[in-house]
Amino acid sequence: MPLLLGIDNGLTVTKAVIFDEKGNVLSLARRRVPQSMPHPRHVERDMRELWKQTAAAIAEAISTCPVAATEIVAVAATAHGDGLYLLDAAHCPLGPGILSLDSRAADVADQWEQDGTARIALEKTGQTPHASAPSALLAWIRKNEPQRFEQIAHVLACKDWLRFCLTGKIATDLTEASTSFTNVATQHYDDEILPIFDLEELAGTLPPVLAPASIAGHVTADAAAATGLPEGTPVAAGLHDVTASSLGSGGYGTDRVAIVAGTYSINETVSLRPRTDKRWFCRNGLTRGEWNNMSISPASAANYDWFLDTYCQHEKRAAEDAGRSLHVDIIPEIQKAMESPSTAIFHPFLFGSPMGPHASGALFGLRGWQDRGQTLRAVIEGIAFNHRIHVDALRDGFAPQKAVLTGGISRSSLFSQLFADALGIPIEVSATDEAAAWGAALCAGEAVGLFARCTDDPRNLADLTTTYTPDPHQSEALAQRYRVFMELAEALQPIWPRIDALEGTA
Structure with missing residues (x-):
């Protein structure tokens, strides 16, 4: 029985x-892989610890698998995109890895917006640089850590570091290469791009670009000893986790929007020609001639998790002690709150926003007679509204007919229906366990000929899919609430920087 190993590394957990x-x-x-925040806006983790924990997860998965590890025919990894993982000339980590939640380079991105660099970058690379983009982070390091900058020999993404640990080979893949430095039209590196960011000194540090489903190397003796994988097992190039999630859930295609409601609000659709806009990243798809258009912000289900962790600690512990999930108790509260009108509106901008770097989270319209259920309803609606900002942008540029929803929120039929009503588009939810890891595994399968192409999912997706159709009455009611949500955001644009400035006061 041929087996496939998919590695999925998120911001806090490696699987x-x-x-x-x-x-x-x-x-x-x-x-779990610990994060460190040594300074405000810095979100990092130790690269060697990341590999240690990933290797331990692989070893445990192999030890608990009912089939022998010798049946694993190929491996591929996916991981959080953007951020930065640097190596020196000896292939040693050059400081900690920088996560995509890091915003130390926000001032760099702001300056590029003001001086025209962002416009040039959009035209050339298909995207406007942002705080956690490799280009902005490298520019920040050049200015603030010049000694570290001078030692850079290899600029990698997270999954590229994990693949290096498995194979000893330096490379990246087509989807990851396009986070900052490829030409949006040619889908190749371009000598004119590094100078846009004053990073021409880094010519030669960008890794070779491989197709996601090509073999990038083989498991080394050291990696075999650490993981239990047979030495010589083929390792595919892998792919960016946004693309992996859409591939693994059946959401990768030109007729649909793949939505991931997790830490980030991820919304993406495929096109067969490049089209650029400030509202989305136009990045490489699985093959040349395909583009993955991603409209993203760090403003999704993490807001819901934050509320539960902050304000429902007692109930959470009680539920865990009773051997059940807190959601069993909380979701009926939210459902009851949805049965009557509410003035509560929530901006889910606790960790970031599509409204700019100064936007912050807030609850509006609260009344003394409203209970926790009304507040949680506002939180979930706010998350769906933030996704609508992105989905509406993609509908302006493309022609998706449906959406495929993944992430923890999709496990609730109440929340899935809310997304359908709030977005005004049919929502498909696939009963796919570990969509991103499966997306990586599909690439590994193509690399060794198990599948003709990684998009040839062997599962019967129709049997795995539940479709939620928008209710016209609910859609209209939510559209009215969405208009207020957006009017509040517009009114706060000049005030958010003043709120942000309070952080520097005693």
């Missing part, structure tokens, strides 16, 4: 998932 050739999960292991 190893072993699938059979039909997409069934045979074993799964997780390890």
Whole structure:
């Protein structure tokens, strides 16, 4: 029985998932990878610890798999995009890895917006630089850590570091290469791009670009000893986790928007020609001639998790002690709150926003007679409204007919229906376990000929899919609330920087 190993590294957890050739999960292991925040806006983690924990997860998945590791025919990794993982000339980590939640380079991105660099970058690379973009982070390091900057020999993304640890080979893939430095028209590196950011000294540090489903190397003896994988196992190039999630959930295509409601609000659709706009990143798709148009902000389900962690700690502990999920108790509260009108509106901008770097989270319209359910309803609606900002942008540029929703929120039929009503588009939810890891595994399968193409999912997706159709009455009611949501955001544009400035007061 041929098996595939998909590695999925998020912002806090690294996972190893072993699938059979039909997409069934045979074993799964997780390890937490600690973050460090040594300064405001800095979000980092130790690169060697990341590999140690990933190797431990692989070893556990192999030890608990009912089929021998010798049946694993290929491996591929996916991981958070953007951020920065640097190596020196000796292939050693050059400081900690920088996560995509890091915003130390926000002032760099702001300056580029003001001086015209962002406009030039959009035209050439298909995207406006942002705080966690490799270009902005490298510019920040050049200015603030010149000694570190001078030692840079290899500029990698997170999954590229993990693949290097498995194979000893330096490379990236087509989807990851386009985070800052490829020409949007040619989909190749371009000698004119590094100078846009005053980073021409880094010519030669960008890794070779491979197709996601090509073999990038083979498991080394050291990696085999650390993980239990057989030495010589083929390792595919892998792909950016946004693309991996859409591929693994059945959301990768020109007729649909793939939505991931997780830490980030991720919304993406595929096109067969490049089209650029400030509201989305036009990045490389799975193959040349395909573009993945991603409209993203760090403003999704993490807001819901924050509320539960901050204000429902007692209930959470009680539910855990009773062996059940807190959501069993909370979701009926939200459902009851949805049965009557509410003035509560929530901006889910606790960790970032599509409204700019100064936007912050807030609750509006609160009344003394409203309960926790009304507040949580506002939080969930606010998350859906933030996704609508992005989905509306993609509908302006493309022609998606439906959306495929993944992420923890999609496990609730109440929340899935709310997304359909708020977005005014049919929502499909696939009963896919570990969509991103499966997306990576599909690439590994193509790399060794198990699948003709990674988009040839062997599962019967129709049997796995539940469709939520918008209710016209609810859609109109939510559209009215969305208009107020957006009017509040517009009114706060000049005030958010003043609120932000209070952080510097005693």
